[in-house]
Amino acid sequence: MKKDKSYVKPLADDFTTRIPFNIVNLPSFQATVDVVGQFDEFVKVYKEHWKMHGCSIMLDEWTDTRGRSLINFLVHCPIGKMFLKLTDAPDKVNDAYMLFKLLRDVIKEVGEENIVQIVIHCASNYVKATKMLMCEPDLEHLCWTSCTAHCLDMMLKGIGEIPNFKSIFTKKRELVLFIYAHGEALNMMRSHIQRDLHRPVVARFATQFNFRQMQKDSMNEVHNFLKVVHSLVEVLYMVDSDERPSMRYIYEATSHAKEKIKVNLKNEKSSYQPIWDIINKRWDDQLH
Numbered sequence: 541m542k543k544d545k546s547y548v549k550p551l552a553d554d555f556t557t558r559i560p561f562n563i564v565n566l567p568s569f570q571a572t573v574d575v576v577g578q579f580d581e582f583v584k585v586y587k588e589h590w591k592m593h594g595c596s597i598m599l600d601e602w603t604d605t606r607g608r609s610l611i612n613f614l615v616h617c618p619i620g621k622m623f624l625k626l627t628d629a630p631d632k633v634n635d636a637y638m639l640f641k642l643l644r645d646v647i648k649e650v651g652e653e654n655i656v657q658i659v660i661h662c663a664s665n666y667v668k669a670t671k672m673l674m675c676e677p678d679l680e681h682l683c684w685t686s687c688t689a690h691c692l693d694m695m696l697k698g699i700g701e702i703p704n705f706k707s708i709f710t711k712k713r714e715l716v717l718f719i720y721a722h723g724e725a726l727n728m729m730r731s732h733i734q735r736d737l738h739r740p741v742v743a744r745f746a747t748q749f750n751f752r753q754m755q756k757d758s759m760n761e762v763h764n765f766l767k768v769v770h771s772l773v774e775v776l777y778m779v780d781s782d783e784r785p786s787m788r789y790i791y792e793a794t795s796h797a798k799e800k801i802k803v804n805l806k807n808e809k810s811s812y813q814p815i816w817d818i819i820n821k822r823w824d825d826q827l828h
Contacts, residue, residue: 583622585619586615586617586619586620586622589617589618589619590615590617590650590651591651591654593617593618594617594654594655594656595615595616595617595650595654595656596615596616596617596655596657596658596659597613597614597615597643597646597647597650597655597657597659598613598614598616598621598658598659598687599611599614599658599659599661599666600612601633601661608628609628609629609633610626610627610628610629611626611627611642612625613625613646615650616659624646624649624650625646627642629642633665634665635665636665636666636668636669636672637669637672639665639669640669640672640673643658643670644673644676647673647679652678652679652682656682656683657682657683657684657685658670658673658682658683658684658685659684659686660684660685660686660687661686661687661690662686662690662691662694662822667684667686670684671684688779688790689776689779689780691822691823692772692775692776692779693776694822695772695818695819695822696769696772696773696776698818698821698822699768699769699772699815699818702814702815704764705761705765705768707761708761708765711761767801767805768801768804768805768815770804771796771798771800771801771804772801772819774793774797775790775793775794775797778790778793794819794823797819798816798819801815801816802816
């Protein structure tokens, strides 16, 4: 009996895929086709849960290796997260009105009656777009929540901008450049840590600096910096973990991190208060 190879035609019609035709003979190809065939049933199960228990729309903005701004739209419900779609949005991510239109379309696709909240970055354009949604007569029941991990990232970024701490990053960048510009130092580093460092992308002429003095002064500064950020990084790890939902723990964990920073800085208000101010600004405006 002649084999039916009609399923090859879609591949044959599109030479841009560069997929070899004999891929259809692989067992893994058939397994993939079977999974794709079950996708509609998978989506149906999730949509039933959206109706019964409600769901959250989640946005994840990122930049690919070609520098394009992309937005992932995901739907979260008690049984898990489902990827909805990816939007190539270089002309939309900085425009609140365009983001508003994108969100409006996603809400219609998921069903406005099924959505409880929208989780977004705490960037001003996202906040503005979401507030525009809240003004829509049929969407007044929705609420929006800032992405906790992104808020913690912004706290850490703000702390890193404090002059004393910012100088640490400058010096460490110089140290990395010095190591990679000198073969003996590079070989010594690799023999001890068995891996490469993250290298800053700047010119080699920046390696001309007083290496010994930097090495001597730097350790105390790094130690003080770690006293400050370690507690917040622990909270960030907890939030990013998939082991358990973190919302019930985030408030207590952040308060504990602040107290730990205070103790690590020997309860000196002039030392810990600037750190607290940075944390409180993000906390009060976007999470509390």
